[in-house]
Amino acid sequence: MSLETGEMVRSSLIALPETKDPLVEEPLLGGFRKIMQYTSIPTMPPPLLVFSSNDLMVSQLLGPFNYFVKLTLLDCSAKSRRVGFLSRLVAVLVITLLSTRVAFLMMKSRGNVLSFAWAESNFFGFPAIFTQFCGICIFSWTRKEFVETFCEKLGKLKLLRLEQNAALDHYTKIHIFAIGCSIPWLVATMSWSVYNMFEGKIFFGGEETNILFCGILVISNCYIWFISSICLAYYVLIFSAINRETKHFNEELESAKKEKTLKNIEVLEKFDYRQNEILNIVLFINESLSFFGGLVPLFLFYGLVNGVYLTAFMDSVPLLYFAILMFNLAAIIFYNLAILLPACALQEHLTATSRILINNNEFECSKNSVVYRTYRVMVDRIEKIDSTIHVVGAFPINRKVLAAAAFIVPNLGFLLVLVKKVILANGGVV
Numbered sequence: 032m033s034l035e036t037g038e039m040v041r042s043s044l045i046a047l048p049e050t051k052d053p054l055v056e057e058p059l060l061g062g063f064r065k066i067m068q069y070t071s072i073p074t075m076p077p078p079l080l081v082f083s084s085n086d087l088m089v090s091q092l093l094g095p096f097n098y099f100v101k102l103t104l105l106d107c108s109a110k111s112r113r114v115g116f117l118s119r120l121v122a123v124l125v126i127t128l129l130s131t132r133v134a135f136l137m138m139k140s141r142g143n144v145l146s147f148a149w150a151e152s153n154f155f156g157f158p159a160i161f162t163q164f165c166g167i168c169i170f171s172w173t174r175k176e177f178v179e180t181f182c183e184k185l186g187k188l189k190l191l192r193l194e195q196n197a198a199l200d201h202y203t204k205i206h207i208f209a210i211g212c213s214i215p216w217l218v219a220t221m222s223w224s225v226y227n228m229f230e231g232k233i234f235f236g237g238e239e240t241n242i243l244f245c246g247i248l249v250i251s252n253c254y255i256w257f258i259s260s261i262c263l264a265y266y267v268l269i270f271s272a273i274n275r276e277t278k279h280f281n282e283e284l285e286s287a288k289k290e291k292t293l294k295n296i297e298v299l300e301k302f303d304y305r306q307n308e309i310l311n312i313v314l315f316i317n318e319s320l321s322f323f324g325g326l327v328p329l330f331l332f333y334g335l336v337n338g339v340y341l342t343a344f345m346d347s348v349p350l351l352y353f354a355i356l357m358f359n360l361a362a363i364i365f366y367n368l369a370i371l372l373p374a375c376a377l378q379e380h381l382t383a384t385s386r387i388l389i390n391n392n393e394f395e396c397s398k399n400s401v402v403y404r405t406y407r408v409m410v411d412r413i414e415k416i417d418s419t420i421h422v423v424g425a426f427p428i429n430r431k432v433l434a435a436a437a438f439i440v441p442n443l444g445f446l447l448v449l450v451k452k453v454i455l456a457n458g459g460v461v
Contacts, residue, residue: 088182092272094206096264100173103258105166107174122170129163132251139233139240145451145461147344148236150337154356155223155234157333158363161326162255165262168323172265177319181269184312188276191305193283199275202268209267212365213260219362220256222355224249235352263369266323269316270373277309277380284387294393299405306384306409313377313418324370324420324428331367332440338363339444343451374420374428385413 090097100106105122109115136156142148172178189200227235228245284293284302292298338360345353388394394406419427426432451461 085179085183085186088186089178091200092182092202092268093178093265094202095210096206096261096268099257099261100169100265103169103261105169105173105258107170108176119170119174122166126163126166126170129166129255132248133159133163135244136233139237141234141237143461145340145447145454146236147341147347148234150340150344151234151236151356154334154337154341154359157330157337159255161330162259164323164326165255165259168262169258169265171322172319175319178265178269181272181312181316184308184315185272185276188305188308188312191301191308192279196279199279202271205268205271206264209260209264212369213256213264215358216260216362216366217253217256219359220252220259221249223352223359224252226352226355235348259366262323263366266320267369267373269320270377273309273312273316274373274376274380276312277377277384280305280309281380281383281387284384288387288391288393291393293391293406294397294399294402296399296402296405299402299409303405303409306412310381310412310416310418313381314416317418317420321420324374325422325424328367328370328422328428331363331370332436334363335360335367335440336444336447339441340447340451342444343448371428371433375430375433378419378429381413381418385410 093100104125107115107118107122109118133156136152136159140149140152140156142150142152223235224245227233228242228249231239231242231245233240233245233248280302287293287298287302293302338356341356341360348356388406388410394403397403397406419429421427426436454461
């Protein structure tokens with residue numbers, strides 16, 4: 032009996048139970064599979080989003096600039112009350128010194144209107160004003176934890192993606208590009224002051240001055256290059272992050288449109304909520320970035336006009352110094368475009384969202400009033416909410432205004448050249 036029992040046990044262990052064919056997702060769900068892609072909420076977020084803290088997101092976004100900013104003497108992100116008070120006191124002192132530097136350069140401006148000395152001092156003097164804005168921006172952004180709050184909002188927005196894309200969260204190429212572009216900016220910032228130091232002057236067309244002041248100007252220009260590079264990097268990286276999310280949103284919206292799933296109210300409401308979150312983040316960053324993006328281009332445009340006018344003095348200055356002036360002109364143009372183009376790109380992405388929705392005949396024949404009302408809310412939200420940064424509160428930064436400024440502003444410099452030639456032709460002196 033025991034032998035038979037042992038044989039039965041061994042046979043039961045060896046024999047495998049008969050299994051049926053496993054259920055396959057596609058035949059089971061059919062047409063509902065695409066709808067679930069847009070309406071389902073994952074029970075567990077992707078591992079990257081689970082384990083990444085807000086500090087890690089800030090580090091990923093800013094990269095090395097997260098550490099460079101601590102060397103500016105303007106970082107007020109310290110948690111300790113005593114350290115925070117001391118850092119704010121130092122930052123206020125630095126901003127005051129930056130303002131003093133601007134006043135010093137303005138005092139050193141000499142020459143009659145339309146003269147070389149007048150144009151040169153304006154060319155370097157007006158752009159110098161924006162550097163104190165860079166100091167104020169870094170002070171404000173770090174004190175209010177602007178980047179940390181932005182990354183927190185951005186992290187919630189990433190959870191609303193229908194398809195995760197790790198490439199959207201990597202900014203290494205932008206970090207490398209920003210550091211690379213800062214080198215020509217350093218050359219432009221330092222070259223004119225070093226050249227004039229050997230001439231014993233602040234400006235080439237000005238009077239001779241104490242060599243100590245020339246040395247202080249060279250050192251301050253190096254510091255100006257540092258904080259202006261970091262400020263621009265912060266600005267570009269934040270706009271790059273929201274631009275990527277908006278572009279990815281448009282791609283998924285276009286995909287849903289082609290698959291004709293937008294008429295499903297659950298799908299449309301999910302896009303509606305996500306669009307609302309994007310616009311809320313845009314309005315949030317505009318509150319902090321508009322001071323930099325709305326004022327700095329004005330003074331750089333002033334420098335651009337005077338730089339174009341300086342081309343009329345090619346025969347009046349040494350060739351090397353004229354090359355330095357033109358290199359600084361190119362640097363000012365590049366810096367200004369680096370401010371204006373990311374803001375223009377964001378407006379293009381938001382316009383593309385509206386275009387995708389409007390050019391969709393699914394909603395015209397929809398009999399579902401809730402679907403049509405949600406569709407109208409999404410279209411009206413983009414058209415009625417002002418999401419642009421305005422230069423001096425008057426000129427919105429978008430493609431049309433940028434094209435107009437690119438045509439008008441340089442021609443103001445050429446207009447000054449014509450006025451100068453007319454004056455000289457009639458026996459006048461400039």
